[in-house]
Amino acid sequence: MKASARLVVELDSHGNSVVRVLRSQTPLTLVPARRVGPTALVHLVSSVTSPLGGDALELTVEVGPGASLDLRGVAATLMLPGPTGLPSSSLVRFSVEGSVRYLPEPTVVTSRAHHTAVVEAELDGHAELLLREVLVLGRAGESAGILSSTVRATRCGKPLLHQQLSVGTPSIDSSPAGLAGKRVIGTALMLDEVPRASDGGEWWNLVPLAAGGTLATALGEDVVTVTRVLDAI
C-alpha cells in the first residue's frame, strides 16, 4: 500500500494553533483533537495493520511561525512482513518554524519484518522539535526483523543530528559495541534552547549535541524501564 499524508498547522490571529491542511490516506490517518488552544493536538492512527511489507508511507508536516503541534500515536506500531516479501518504508518530513512534539508509541520490529524508516526535520532559527522513538526488537521470545531507522535534523540547513540505527543483525545487536543485547532502545531528541547538563547512568545518558540540542538515549530489557528513563528527563 502506498499512502501519503500532509498536515499544516499555523497560528491564527487569536494566538491559537490551528490545522490548516489535513490530508490523509489509509492506512495513515490523521485525527485532530476537537479543542482550541495554543497547541494543536493531532493523533496519528494506523487505520489498518501497517506497515506491512511492500507499504510505502509518507507524511509531511509543516508548522508555521509561533504555532505549536503535538503529534501523537495511539497504539504501538507492529512492523510485519507482507505477503510479497518486499520491504516496507516510511518517511516523515517536518518543516518547523514553530514548535513540534512528535511522540509516536513504541514500534515493535517483528521477526521477518524489513522496514526502512526516515525522519527528516528542517528547523528555522528559533524552531523547536521534540522527537521520541522507542524500538522493541521483536515480540516476547521472538528475534527482531530488519529495521533501519534514520533521523536527520538540520537548523537553517546546518546538520544537528544525523543518526541511523540498525537492528536485526545478530552479531551487532548482541555486541557490547552495538546494542549490547538489549531488547529496547529509546531516544529522545530535544532541539530547543533549554540548557541541560550531561547526565547518565549505566544504560542511559543525556548529552549535548555539537551544534545545539540534546539527545537522550536509553537501552533496556523492556518498554516500561526505557520509557520511565525518558519520562524522567
Added chain:
Amino acid sequence: MLTALILADSRFPGGGHVHSGGLEEAAARGLVTDEPSLKSFLHGRLLTAGLLAAGFAAAAARGEDLELLDLELDARTPSPAQREASRAQGRGMLRAARRAWPSPRLSSLPASPHQPLVIGVLVGDPYEAALTCAYLAVSGPASAAVRLLGLDPFGVNAIVAALPVEEVAARAGKELPALGSPALDLLAEAHVRREGVRLFGS
C-alpha cells in the same frame, strides 16, 4: 600506501595508544572478559563506529569540503566524549604529520580536526584511507584488551586478522555512513564519569 602503513603502525606517535575506544569501560563492567566477548565487541565496533569513520576518511581523501565533513561528522557523533576522543587523536596525528609530510592541504583542515579527516587528507586514496581508519577503529581497542585483560596476544591478533576490515572499507566509500552505536555512546560517556584510576583517555 606507505603513509597508510605508517599511520596504522602502533609506533606512530599520534597519541592513539591512550584511547581504548570504549573497551576500558566495557572491560570494567565485565562486558568484555575473554576472546569471544572481545571478538563480539570488535565486530560491533568495526561495523558501526569503524564504518562511520572509514566513510569520512574516504570522503576527505576524495577531496570533499573538509569544513562540511567536519560538521556532518559532529552531527553523527552525539557523544561529546567520542567527539573529543576523535578530535584529540586528529590533533595528535596532525602534529606528527606536519613534520613527516608537510603539505598545504594540511592547513585546509579545521583547527582541531576529527581523526578520519586527517587520515583521508594524508593517505589520499579513498579506499586506503578507509582501510586505515577501519583498521585503527579495532586495532587500538584490541591492544587495549591485551593490556587490560591480559589476553593472549596471539589469540587477539588472530581475532583482528579475521575481522571484515576490507569489506567495511569497501562499503565505506559508497556514501557517507550515519550508523550509530548506542552502546558505544553510553560506554564513552560512562568512561568520562567513572571515578578512580583509568588507564585510557577514552
